[in-house]
Amino acid sequence: MKFLRMGKEGAETSCVLDADGVVRDVSSVVADFGPTTLADLTGVFDGLDLGEFPEYAGDPRIGTPISQPKNIYCVGLNYSDHAAESGLAVPDEPILFNKSSSSFCGPNAPLFYAAHMTKLDWEVELGIVIGKTAFGVGPDEAMDHVAGFTVVNDVSERAWQAERGGQWMKGKSFLNFCPTGPWLVTPDDFADVQNLGMWLDVNGERMQTGTTAKMIFDVKTIVSYMSSFMMLEEGDLICTGTPPGVGMGKKPPRYLKIGDTVELGIDGLGAQKQVVEEL
Structure with missing residues (x-):
């Protein structure tokens, strides 16, 4: 559904x-x-x-597919071809970091460009929404704890992420850095969630083309692995990494500017559209 x-x-x-x-x-x-x-x-x-049930006839705005999550987690360098693009080794274990929950927004919300930004980047990602508390679950049990999947744009400010010291979170957590939706799609809608096409365009130009088949750590592994270190709670959102084609990986690098339009989607999960606005 x-x-x-x-x-x-x-x-x-x-x-x-x-x-x-x-x-x-x-x-x-x-x-x-x-x-x-x-x-x-x-x-x-x-x-x-x-x-x-009646047809919806109210305000046409599409909101986030779930209400505000308590936690937003991310997996870094989780696509083999993106790791190669970044010139980094394939990780032996999932690389985990957080996005601030205040970065969560609807799929078509604007992307804000603040005066102290210089390297605003895009990342189409498969999002996992936890439906039942997961703590110490094995891979074979993991899907029992997943409510569904959604599209996420893991928006990043690369200068803050890579050039300001410390951890990645500061480059991932600005207002509206986590557009999510349009839909939450239950697992039974997919024959194989590990074989979904992904894409992202900037101003109509294709930047990212990928497939969840290239994930280094699949959905079951991610949920099981994370639950061995923390309790995953109902409504938590996990962003699972991005395929190649991010701005940072272009030669030369290419970043978003005010007025740019970003469109992205995943097979069976719908599409998003954002416009970069001056904050």
Whole structure:
């Protein structure tokens, strides 16, 4: 199933995209998609006919597919071809870092360009949304703890990330650095989540083309590995890495500027569009 939240920021309506592409208002059954409702989203609709729910007719804005997550985690250098592009060795274990939860925003929100930015970059990524607390779970159990998948743009300020010392988080956490959505898609919608095409364009020019088949650490491994170090909680978002074609990897490097348009998507998960605006 494909879940989404529609309407004005802070007052979104829970909806489902039906098989015909019609957005249905399901707020009468699930008030919101978030930590308290993610554990059994599909079960709530067992035996129900989506066609009997009213079409959504409110504000056309698409919000984040889930309410505010407590934690946003990321996996670095998780595509073999991106590691090669970066001139770095394939990691032996997942490289983990955080994005601030305040970076979380809707899929079509603007990207902000602040005066002290110089190297604003893009990264199309598969996002994992945790549906049930995971702590010390094995790879074979991992998918039982996943509510679904979504598209994420792991926006980065490379100068802050690589040239300012310390950890990567400072280059990953600015306002609107985590556009997420448009949909949360449940695992049963995919024959193989490890074989999804990915793409990203800047001003209509293709920058990234990839596939989740190139992930060094797959979804099951990531969830299991992370749960051995921390408790993953309902609603947590995990960004799983990006294929090659980021601005930092171009020769010469290429970065976003005010007025640029970024569009990105993943097979079966929908697409996003952002415009870079001066802050």
